[in-house]
Amino acid sequence: MIKILKTDSSNIDFQNLVKQLDAYLEKIDGDETAFYSQYNKIDKLKHVVVAFEDTVPVACGAIKELDPSRMEVKRMYTVIEARGKGIASQVLSELEKWASEMGYKACVLETGKRQPDAIALYEKAGYKQIPNYGQYIGVENSVCYQKSLP
Template sequence: MKVIRTNSENKDFKNLVKQLDAYLKITDGDEHDFYNQFNHIDVLKNVVVFYIDEIAVGCGAIKKFDNASVEVKRMFVSEEKRGSGIAQNILTELEIWAKELGYKKCVLETGKRQIEAVNFYKKCKYNVIPNYGQYKGMENSVCFEKQL
């Protein structure tokens, strides 16, 4: 197992994001186009990819949200590898990286229909906050934050 820090040009990251988008197209339903407009990966400069036996099985990214915060984006673990602690490793690496860059907090948005994700962030000590930015008024969105 290994975790690498990279950027959105990484081909393994791009392939994992394709899998993530296919999954979200199903769970987001009619709202997929709305959410998808905020998920362009070309703006992501801080990307983590998790490998098992040289195969990319998970990813995540952070991007500047404000002067004190980063937003966690594009968290994904291949379906067959879920439940094995990979997501925790990815999120921990992103939080460490955010601290190294001088940020004090992580924020993120996920969908209420992604029950596993909601439960995962709660388990990782993220607290529900009012929906921010483009997610205000979106019934399916749930937003979180964690002080680093």
């Protein structure tokens, strides 16, 4: 059974999952890791979701305000052993619901072209590709998405 916890970035389970995410991304992105890392600090995230399978933390994600109408989805990760079970979709859905409850009109995100599973997740969830925004403009490996919220 999957349990979803809404918390913030002080949550130790979230911090441990992000360490695993960073190690995973370092393998994928190699020399580009330092560029992305500067935009992925977690010390001040107020809206974090951690998913537990029974009592084991297996997935996480967060949102932070990009502008007054949009939240940016950050730090999405599912441990390898828990992939393919729909847990990431549950985390993403919870983040979107939270953003909507706070009055935001859309969620945006950036992911890497070398992450086909992440791209598939976001497209399946209804995200549409948009031009790269902010610090991702002109970054060859980045692909950006947006989804309108109810």
